[in-house]
Amino acid sequence: MKPSRFDYLRPRTVDEALAMLADHGANDGKLLAGGQSLVPMMNFRVAAPAVLIDLNGIADLAGISEDGDRIVIGAMTRHNDVKAHPLIARHAPLVEAAYHHVAHFTVRNRGTLGGNLVHADPASEMPMIMLVLGAEMHVASAAASRVVPAEEFFLGTYVTAIEEDELLMAISLPKRQAGQRHAFEEVSLRKGDFAVSAVGAVADIEDGRCRNLRLGLAGVSDAALLAHDVGGMLEGEMLTDRAIAAAGEAVVAGIEFRGTVSVSAEYRSDVTRELVGRCLRRIHEGAAE
Structure with missing residues (x-):
């Protein structure tokens, strides 16, 4: 199939893009970033924007x-530019670790981080990583700017807090603190597919005890999740086998897993429990420092 008819606009500056959004955002206008999700949706006519505003000419x-x-x-x-950047490797290594599971090279070469986050697929890795890192x-918009914490940005499947006349300009991440450990684990049906379940975590280990754990999940609900209860549960605790097992049980107990044609709810639950355990063991052992 081919897309339905649309008008095509290509702004050269941010101000031009914001003005176009003000005119068309509430009237079936769509922003085109990398196009790795939007273009296939348009081809299948799942999405049918009246106006397409192409951001690829805005270097800023x-x-x-x-x-x-x-x-x-x-x-x-672009995803591959984020994945390979030395500042990311040094200050946000969890991002680099997760990118080894994101799509395929050619998709990452074209797709953008901002487009991925605004698309907000619940099985996508990067929204969950943004939650874990406190992005x-x-x-x-043409009228104002604002900063939205990641925990307030992702609202549901393909739904974010961004308004129709707003543009995601940038994402900021706190630099990794000295000694912070990270871990990422994922299971997908094929390499590069969206996650059946993915778990990412950062934490400090002080005198053998877990501090400041932030553990997130993707692919298991209608939006990326941050397991606040588990962070509190393990604060100041030794990551013993018993504590790790209890954390895994606590995580899956708080999620209503759903099955699909290819993956049962029970399988997704079992995988998630195992991945939580793997992440916590890696943090405990320091393998992902």
């Missing part, structure tokens, strides 16, 4: 830089 929306104790990633930065989304 791409790039990675330092800003004090944070890393700032332009929303139009902030820098959003703007």
Whole structure:
């Protein structure tokens, strides 16, 4: 199939893009970033925007830089550029670890981090990683700008807090603190597919005890999840086999797993429990420092 008819606009500056959004955002206008999700949806006519606003001509929306104790990633930065950037490897290694499971090279070469986050597929890795790392989304319209914490940004399947006239400008991440450990685990039906279940975590280990654990999940609900209860449950605790097993049980007990044609709810639950355990063991052992 081919897309239904649409008007095509290609702004050259952020101001032009915001003005176009103000005119068309509430009237079936769509932003085109990498197009790895939107274009197939248009081809199948799942999406039928009246106006397509192509952001690929705006150089100011791409790039990675330092800003004090944070890393700032332009929303139009390609996945492979994020994955390979030395600032990400040094200050946000969980992002790099997760990218080994994201799609395929050619998709990552075209797709953008911002487009992925605004698309908000619940089985996508990056929304969950943003939750775990405490990212902030820098959003703007023609009238104002604002910063939205990741925990307030992802609202449901393909739904975020961004308004129809707003553009995701950049994502900022806190730099990894010295000694912070990270781990990422995923199961998918084929390499590069969306996750059946994915788990990411960061934590400190002080005197053998777990501190500041943030553990997230993707592929198991209608949006990426942050397991707040487990972080509190393990605060100050030794990551013994018993504690890790209890954490895995606590995580799956708080989720209503759903089955699909290819994956049963029971299988997804079992996989999630195992992946939580693997992440916590890796953090305990220091294998992912």
